[in-house]
Each structure stands twice: as structure tokens, then as C-alpha cells.
Amino acid sequence: MPILDNESLLALWLDGELDNTQHALFMQRCTDDPAFAAIVAQANTFTENSEAFSQWSVPQWDRSAVIANNTSWMARLSNWVSVGKNNHGALSVGLSCCALVIALLTFNNQLSSQATMAQVPTQQEIDNIVQQKVEQKITEQQQSSQAMFAQYADALHTQQLATSKQLTEYLLSSSRQERKEDFAELVQFINEQRVNDQRFYAQQFNDLQDEIYAINPSPTNISQE
């Protein structure tokens, strides 16, 4: 036989579900356990006095207030049910769509409200955000300036190279022409000097011939010499 604890035994006794074995156990427990017996006696007292308040009457109260307070929504419910009974399908579909739209809008509003509430920052957070924005702007400005300066430097370098190339070409071409001209002048000068020298030597030879003829007028001597 399973051993029943006091709580289960008392519960079976109160519900009147004790079989013969359990009843014997119950009586034995009442005899052996004075605390359990006292609790059973307490339960017995309550059972005997369960009708103690039966002569009490209910005080006057406004019974119609229960219906009056509920009438408005009951009427709405009845109207809603009657709409369904009359098979106003289009109306039902329309109202369902409205409800769906309202639900979605409400959900979006809740989301935006929650997002707004979640984004309300403290003064410290505002300062941090401002600081971050300022640093970000400064960094962007530096980067753009550096890129622009790099472009300027490239452009200047390219322009400088082109200028140098033009200058070099000009210098080369100009010096070559000058050298040609110089050499031409030099050759002309040398040629003129040679012509002058030839004239000078011819004049000297003529003078010398004249002096020789003056010293010895005989042509035979001259031919023998």
C-alpha cells in the first residue's frame, strides 16, 4: 500500500474519496499524530460552519449598472455580428483592410517612436558626437587639400618639364645657328686674309723684280743667272 502523506490524506478525506484501506490509515494517523488530528478537527469546524453565513442577505446594489456600463460595447458587438450575418462581404473586407493599414501604421509609428526614444542622447553624448563630426570634417578637409596640392604639384612639375624642354631645344637650336654663322665668318675672314696675303706677296715680288731689273738691265745676264 502506498504511503500517503498528511496533505493527501486530508484532501482525500475532505473530498470523500477515501477507500476502506485509506480510511483505516486516516483513522490510524489521527490516533498516532496529534498535530494531524488537530488539523482534521480544524477542518471539521470549517465544514460544520460552512453554512454560517447563509442567513446573510445581499445588500441593495445597482444591478443595472453592470449592463449599463457594458451596453455600449455590447451594442457595437451586436452590430458587428449582424453585419457578418448579413454577408456584407465587401464591407468586411474593407474594414479588414482599414484595420490592417491602421495596424501597420501604428507599428511603424511605434518603431519610429522607439527609434526616436532610443536616439535621445545625453549632453556628454552630444559633445562626443560634435567632436567626432568636427574631427571627421577636419580629416576630410585635410585629405581634400592634400589631394588638391598633389594635383597642383603634378601640374607644376609637368609645366616645368615642358618649359625646360622648350628652353633646351631653343638653346640647342640657337647655338647651332650661331656656330654656323661664326664658322662662315671665320672662313670668309681667312679667305680674305689669304687674298690679301697673295696680293701683298705679289706686290713684293713685283717690287723685287723691279729692283733686280734696276741693278742689272741686261736681259742676257738676267737669263743666265
Place this chain on the structure above:
Amino acid sequence: MFDTTDETLITRALTGNKRAWGQLLSRYEKPVYLYGVRMTSNREDAKDLMQDIFFNVYRNLGQYQGTGKFKSWLFKIAHYRCIEFYRRKKPLQSIDDTPEIADSSATPDMCYAGDAQQQTLLLAMQSLPIAQREVVELKFFGQFTFVEIAEQLHVSPNTVKARLYSALAKLKDNSEVQYAYSR
């Protein structure tokens, strides 16, 4: 013998039949009122609680499935409203806490209400925590089985048995103390 069943009255009340609702009220207002008296130990509070219970019963009448006894469903609502009543009255007190009783003598309201035996019962009930008081109320005065009480309170039958046993043990101790003081 020709009493209309609760389910029939409920069906009629749901269609707006005030007479059917009146019949339901007259059938259950006394048990609900006495439930309130024993749970609150105050006639005015019991009256307010009764009105609140029936207001919620009428409002949720359409949700009654008819699967169990209407009385069990009614007292399930009564349980919720009673807990709500105590939460409004003492927000920081748990339903498992033993209430503080400033004076062991009966209040004037109780003296006016009944005889010495009823006063003793009300005082004894008042000394119990709400959770145990409810089990005693539903078992001895509501005549519900342990399974029905467990369903109403949303706890296991073993919990109900344990609460009742603890309540009776506490009542026994209190009665012994009172007996000792009276001598």
C-alpha cells in the same frame, strides 16, 4: 425542477436578454457577495468587489466556452478581481504574505454583521495570507474539489492541498494562542 440551466441563461444574456442576466445575478450574487465578505472582512469592500466581479463576468460572458461549470468560471474571475482588489489596496503586499492585524478584536463592521461564531470565522480567515485564505474559502464555503480549485487558481492540485494544510495548521496555532490568552 424546471430551473433553466446556466448555459441557457448565458446564451440568452448574450443576445441582450436582461431578464436572463437578472436570473443569473440572483442565482450567484449571494455566493459571490459572501465570498467577498470572507475575503475582505468588510461589507462595503465585499459589495464593491461583487460589483466589479459581475461587471467583468458580463463583459467576458462571450468568452465562456461552456466546457466547465459556470460557477467555476465565475469564481476564477472572482479570484482575479480579488487579487486585483488587494493589489490596489496594498501594492507592496504579496498574496503569500501574512496580513498584519492591528487588533484581534472584531471590527465594528463585523459586530454589526453577524454573531460571535461568524466573527470568529472572519477573524480566523483574516489572519491567513490571501493565497491560503482563498483555498479555505473555495474548499469549505465554495464546495469545490481540489482539482477545480487548482484550475481556478492556475496552480497544481498538490499546491492547493499544501496551501490548505498550511492554512489549517496556522488556524490551529492561532486558536491555541487565543485560547491561552482567554484563560
